[in-house]
Amino acid sequence: MNGFADRLMLRYLEPAQVASLLVPPDDPxxxxxxxxxxxxxxxxxxxxxxxxxxxxxxxxFQVPVSPPVTVRGSWEKLLPDAAHARATxxxxxxxxxxxxxxxxxxxxxxxxxxxxxxxDALGSEDxxxxxxxxxxxxxxxxxxxxxxxxxxxxxxxELQAQFPRLxxxxxxxxxxxxxxxxxxxxxLRVSVLFFPDLDLGAALRRLEQGHRDGPTAGxxxxxERERAVPAHGDRRAGAQLAHQ
Numbered sequence: 001m002n003g004f005a006d007r008l009m010l011r012y013l014e015p016a017q018v019a020s021l022l023v024p025p026d027d028p029x030x031x032x033x034x035x036x037x038x039x040x041x042x043x044x045x046x047x048x049x050x051x052x053x054x055x056x057x058x059x060x061f062q063v064p065v066s067p068p069v070t071v072r073g074s075w076e077k078l079l080p081d082a083a084h085a086r087a088t089x090x091x092x093x094x095x096x097x098x099x100x101x102x103x104x105x106x107x108x109x110x111x112x113x114x115x116x117x118x119x120d121a122l123g124s125e126d127x128x129x130x131x132x133x134x135x136x137x138x139x140x141x142x143x144x145x146x147x148x149x150x151x152x153x154x155x156x157x158e159l160q161a162q163f164p165r166l167x168x169x170x171x172x173x174x175x176x177x178x179x180x181x182x183x184x185x186x187x188l189r190v191s192v193l194f195f196p197d198l199d200l201g202a203a204l205r206r207l208e209q210g211h212r213d214g215p216t217a218g219x220x221x222x223x224e225r226e227r228a229v230p231a232h233g234d235r236r237a238g239a240q241l242a243h244q
Contacts, residue, residue, distance in 0.1 A: 004196035005101055009061050012102055022054050022106065022190070030054070033108055037186060043112075050111045052183045058105040063191075064097035102192040109183040117172035128164040132156040 011017050023030055030051040037048050127135065135156070136144050144156070153159045195203055 005194040008101070008194050012059070012061075015056070018056055018059060018104065019054070021192075022056075022104070033188075034110070036188060036190070037108060037110060040188060041186065045114060045116045046112045047115050048110050048112050049177060050179075050183075051108060052111065053109040055107045055109075056104055057107055058103075060103040061101065063100040063103045065100055066097040100191045101194040104190040104192070106188045106190060108186045108188050110186060111177075111179070111181060111183045113177035114174040117174040119169060120172035121170040123168040123170070125166045125168075126164060127166050128160055130160075 012021065022033060024032065033051045033054055034048045037043075037051075130138070132144075148154075148156070148159050151159055151162065153162060193203070
């Protein structure tokens with residue numbers, strides 16, 4: 001076991017090395033984990049302020065990931081004879097699996113803050129009396145023709161008939177952040193790929209293939225020094241790390 005991937009697998013058998021990959025010593029505020037959480041969960045109403053703990057619950061090496069198999073079938077029936085039927089199903093050949101070099105199942109405890117408050121009030125206004133010219137002048141930021149196309153109506157009269165009222169939603173201010181509030185737990189799957197050479201093009205192609213066919217893995221690459229640095233986060237089933 002003298003290859004690059006072999007040496008890294010031996011390294012990450014040590015829990016301390018895995019911990020330093022997720023939370024490097026020069027990242028006391030745990031920005032890496034915060035960015036991975038934001039990339040995976042895509043929080044639109046929450047902001048991660050503090051990461052209190054990162055716990056690794058499972059570590060796997062060389063995890064196979066097979067692309068999903070698309071099955072298309074056809075069923076044919078002869079009438080009026082109900083007893084005679086014929087069916088055919090075409091299943092394409094299964095492609096070879098992709099391999100994730102290191103898979104980490106983690107549980108992250110984080111304190112978050114709401115960025116938007118709850119719905120506070122709902123108002124409405126009758127627009128059925130507006131002419132087409134008045135509507136266009138009042139809502140000049142709207143493309144009326146595009147609006148009617150999206151609403152699948154033939155003309156402005158039909159638009160008025162289907163949508164006679166304008167609704168306004170008012171949201172309250174979000175509550176202030178409470179540093180003493182208990183943290184929430186989030187499950188985070190981190191998938192890592194090992195690259196012995198600095199070949200960014202090949203790495204991006206392999207990551208793009210992972211986006212289409214399975215859990216997206218991250219980058220682990222080697223140059224002169226070996227120090228963990230973050231790359232981009234996966235928005236589906238994993239997160240990405242780079243090892244420099």
